Amino acid sequence: MGTSFKTVMMKPHDKVAVALENIPEGSHVMVTCQGKSFDVEIKEKIEFGHKFAVIPISKGEDILKYGAVIGSATTDISTGEHVHIHNLEGKRGRGDKVD
């Protein structure tokens, strides 16, 4: 089980971690943050700087990074999936959501 890929998770209750190098599909990574650790199977290629889920996230749920809300899930997201604009939407400055 390869755990050599560099990742960073900012706060222990975050739902995502950041890849610090390109991680190929199918890799296993061990993500650690302040005493907590997550064994994650990467479901799809994660590019440097991009995020992946460290726990399952349900549709509509808030997504946390830096210990704060960065948006909500637009679909169910499973552990190891890429988290980005295709499944995360911002909640602020959403003039498009005003009737």
Add this chain to the structure above:
Amino acid sequence: MINGKKFWGYRRPNGQVGVRNHVLILPTITCATQAAKQITELVQGTVTFIHQHGCAQVGVDYDQTFRTYVGMGANPNVYGVVVLGLGCETHQARSVAGELAKTGKPVEVVSIQDHSGTLGAIAEGSRIAAKMVQAASAQMKELCDFSELIIGTECGGSDACSGLSANPAVGVVSDMLVDHGGTAILAETTELIGAEHLLAERAVDDRTAKRVYEVIGAMENRAIKMGVDIRTGNPSPGNIKGGLSSLEEKSLGASNKSGSRPLQEVIDYAQIPSKKGLVWMDTPGHDIEQLTGMVAGGAQIVLFTTGRGTPTGSPIAPVIKIATNTGIFERMEDNIDLNAGTIIEGKESIESVGQHIFDEIELVASGKLTKAEILKQHDFGIWRIGPTF
């Protein structure tokens, strides 16, 4: 307060200290920008900026543009100013010069209509500028204290590393500067949407905390009133390619530049801070408009972090650019001064990179040229807050 950090600067008649000694050719109207450019080509030691403003502006929009012009001339990096007008514009060169005269620095007015057109104005402006440049060159530097510095902080072309490496390192510098009695400007209100609660908690009083929510609310409402998702403009396509998914995510990374010291006040665009320590200037996230606001607010030096890479610079303030990742530092080393990507690689700590940046400020304040200065990257852009009539 920590004492001891010094630099060699230029003392101004009003007591402020510059880290450069420019003569500024200040065009108050777009019609005068080409003549201003010609003067800078004729006279060594002069700088100017190109813009499209200065006429048919009213109300708060008029005021903000006026304040920006005055702030550029009043910045302590400027030895003297030739204010260049056309003659018939709303932003009168004489009004701007009148405000600038209060600083005690040399200020002269040249008008294209009063000097028989472009060639006459260029000749007159160049003669005045040449005399100012020679006088400026004779000014001796003196040893100045870091408490006299106002440093602007900015991130542009952000990526997912910005909030992990360069921005926290700038936060360390912000704290160090505040501890030395200086002033650090946090700005780009748009890119603090989603992180405002963290800043409000650090406000020195209730009034300042209330202002935090007011400026954030006003910025967010502009997008809401337009009926658009702010994400169509911010984060930008480059931010998104770099891994940032929402404005809130970008903001939480951007707010790291503010370090950990108390927030003293929230000031308007291009306003000079009334307090030392950490202050927040209400600016948009647009790199050049933010940069211009901070420089017009008196920042002598700007720290600029970038993950996607940018050439940004100012005609009058050195901009120290800091890469968030080693890849962009190596690809754009012509433009970027320092590398914080070593934090991502685990080779250096955030504190250690912060110390390098702080040491670089000492060198740049004493005269070391930044990459943007060497490449003559003279960016300027005003945050317009009203229509042109």
